Amino acid sequence: MALAAEGYLVTVFDHGEIGAGTSSGNAGGIVTGAVTPTATPGVLRSIPSYILDPHGAAVLRPSYFFQVLPWLLRFIEAGRPTRVSTIARALDPLVSKAMQAHLALADVSGSRDLIRPVGWLKVYGSDAGFSETELERELMTRHGVNFSVLTADEVADLEPKLNKNSYTRGLFQPDSGFVNYPMGLTQAYFEGARQRQAQYIRECVLEVRPSEGGGISIKTDKTSRRFDSVVVAAGAWSKKFAKQIGDNVSLDTERGYHISFGSTGDELLRRPVGFPEKHCVLSPMHDGISLVSGDELAGLTAPPDYRRIRALAPFARSVLPGLAEQTIQREWMGYRPSTPDSLPVIGRSPSCRNVFYAFGHGHLGLTLAAITAQLIAGKVSGRPDPFDLSPYRIDRF
Numbered sequence: 001m002a003l004a005a006e007g008y009l010v011t012v013f014d015h016g017e018i019g020a021g022t023s024s025g026n027a028g029g030i031v032t033g034a035v036t037p038t039a040t041p042g043v044l045r046s047i048p049s050y051i052l053d054p055h056g057a058a059v060l061r062p063s064y065f066f067q068v069l070p071w072l073l074r075f076i077e078a079g080r081p082t083r084v085s086t087i088a089r090a091l092d093p094l095v096s097k098a099m100q101a102h103l104a105l106a107d108v109s110g111s112r113d114l115i116r117p118v119g120w121l122k123v124y125g126s127d128a129g130f131s132e133t134e135l136e137r138e139l140m141t142r143h144g145v146n147f148s149v150l151t152a153d154e155v156a157d158l159e160p161k162l163n164k165n166s167y168t169r170g171l172f173q174p175d176s177g178f179v180n181y182p183m184g185l186t187q188a189y190f191e192g193a194r195q196r197q198a199q200y201i202r203e204c205v206l207e208v209r210p211s212e213g214g215g216i217s218i219k220t221d222k223t224s225r226r227f228d229s230v231v232v233a234a235g236a237w238s239k240k241f242a243k244q245i246g247d248n249v250s251l252d253t254e255r256g257y258h259i260s261f262g263s264t265g266d267e268l269l270r271r272p273v274g275f276p277e278k279h280c281v282l283s284p285m286h287d288g289i290s291l292v293s294g295d296e297l298a299g300l301t302a303p304p305d306y307r308r309i310r311a312l313a314p315f316a317r318s319v320l321p322g323l324a325e326q327t328i329q330r331e332w333m334g335y336r337p338s339t340p341d342s343l344p345v346i347g348r349s350p351s352c353r354n355v356f357y358a359f360g361h362g363h364l365g366l367t368l369a370a371i372t373a374q375l376i377a378g379k380v381s382g383r384p385d386p387f388d389l390s391p392y393r394i395d396r397f
Helices: 041-045 047-052 062-078 081-095 098-109 127-131 134-142 152-158 182-194 235-245 307-311 313-319 362-381
Strands: 011-013 058-060 120-124 148-151 169-173 199-201 205-210 216-220 224-227 230-232 252-262 273-275 280-285 288-297 328-338 345-348 355-359
Touching: 041 047, 058 062, 062 081, 062 288, 081 134, 081 362, 098 182, 098 362, 120 127, 120 152, 134 169, 148 152, 152 169, 182 199, 205 235, 230 235, 235 328, 235 355, 252 307, 280 313, 288 307, 288 313, 307 313, 307 328, 328 362, 345 362, 355 362
Parallel strands: 011 199, 058 288, 120 273, 230 355
Antiparallel strands: 120 169, 148 169, 205 216, 216 224, 252 288, 252 328, 273 280, 280 288, 345 355
C-alpha cells in the first residue's frame, strides 16, 4: 500500500489468502519499546535446556540440530553483552516509529479504528521473575522508552479480571498499540492498496531472477511475468528467493503456537498481557482470548507439536478465571522469519539493484510492518534514508 499510495503500479503475489500467514496468529501488539533482542546472556544460559527439555519454553528438535547449527552459532554470538547493546541501538529507530507508521497507513486505508492505543503489559508472579527484567529495563531506559514499573494494585486497575494472586508487579509501556484482528488490518491495508490500482495474484512463486531483457522475472506455478522491480517479503520463505538473486542470508523460523478460547461476551482483558515467567501472552482478540506461546526450531516442513501450548491452558484459566468454562476453539502454528541478531533485512539487494528485501522480522512482524513499508517505499523512490539502515543490510552476516 505504501508503494501504491505513491503512484506505483503494484502486483502482489501470494499463494494464500491476503493476511492469512504468520502474522494472523500473533499476539496483536505494536510494541514501541521492544529494544531487547531475543538473544541475551540470560537466554544463552538456557540453550542447553532447549535441546534437552522437550516441554521447555523453547525447543530445538534434535532432528533439526545440524541444519540450524550455523544459525544457532550466530545467535549465540549475538547474545554477547556488547552485541546486545549494538542490536538494541539498531532496533530503537524501528520500534520507536512503529506506532506512528501504522497510524499513517491506517489513515490512508481508513482502518484507524482497528488500532487501539492501550499499551503493552507484562506481569510477574515473583520477585525472582521480575529481577530477570533488569537488562530489559536498562535498555529501555537507555533508549528513552516510556515505561513504568507497576505494583499489584496498579496492575489490577489496568486489568481487573486478572487473578490478583497470579502477579506481584508489572511492566507497562503505555505508548504501544494493540490490534485485536491482525488479519483484518492486513486486509484493510491491502484494500487501500487495491483502491490505488494494486493487483493480487494468488499463485505460488517458484523463482525470482534478473531478466535478460532487464527488470526481474517472476516464475510461478502457473506463469512467468516480468517487472521493473521486486520486493521480496516472503517471511520465512524469503531465503530461497534471496539465494536465487545471489544473496545469502542467515534466516530460520522460530515456530510459534496459539490456542484460542471462545468468546464469553465479556471484556476479560483490555490489552495483551505477557507472562514472561511462563513465556506466553494472553490477548483479547476479535473472536475470543488467544494464548500465544512457543519458540520451536524445527524448520518449515516438520509437523506441528501442540503439546506445550496445550499444557499452558490450565495456567491461562488460573490467571484469567473468566476462561474457566471456555473451550478451546482453535489451535494454530506459524513460522516467525527470524535472523540470529533479531534485526530484519530491509533494503536493496547488493547483487541486483532492482530487488528490495523486507523480511526477517522475527517476533516483531506486526510491530515493524508499517515502518518497513515506509522504508521500502523510500528506497524504491530513491529518497534519502530517514536514519542509518546499514544494520539491516542482507550481507551483514
